[in-house]
Amino acid sequence: MAIVAGSVATLAQPVWAKGARVERLGGQPLVGSVALVTSLDEQMAYRWAFEATVWSMPALGIYGVRNGFLTATPMKESDIAAFSAPAMCVLRGT
Secondary structure (H helix, E strand, O other), rough: OOOOOOOOHHHHOOEEOOOOOOOOOOOOOOOOOOOOOOOOOHHHHHHHHHHHHHHHHHHHHHHHHHHHHHHOOOOOOOOOOOOOOOOOOOOOOO
């Protein structure tokens, strides 16, 4: 999977491939590009796995903050933490 950086205007510009001017039209692949997956089932499984990974990231972050509070402070289950200032990350050397 390739990540392309740039604005929408940049991506709408013609792409030069092998000296020939090739237009990106309607999200179709460039001339000469090769499919990375050979079957629809494989592509769907990859997409589901990727989406599950991306969507689980916020939950894992919240779980990490919770575990940090339970281990580094005298907090217990069902306690509520209130911040008087923004939380700052403190890096400690080992």
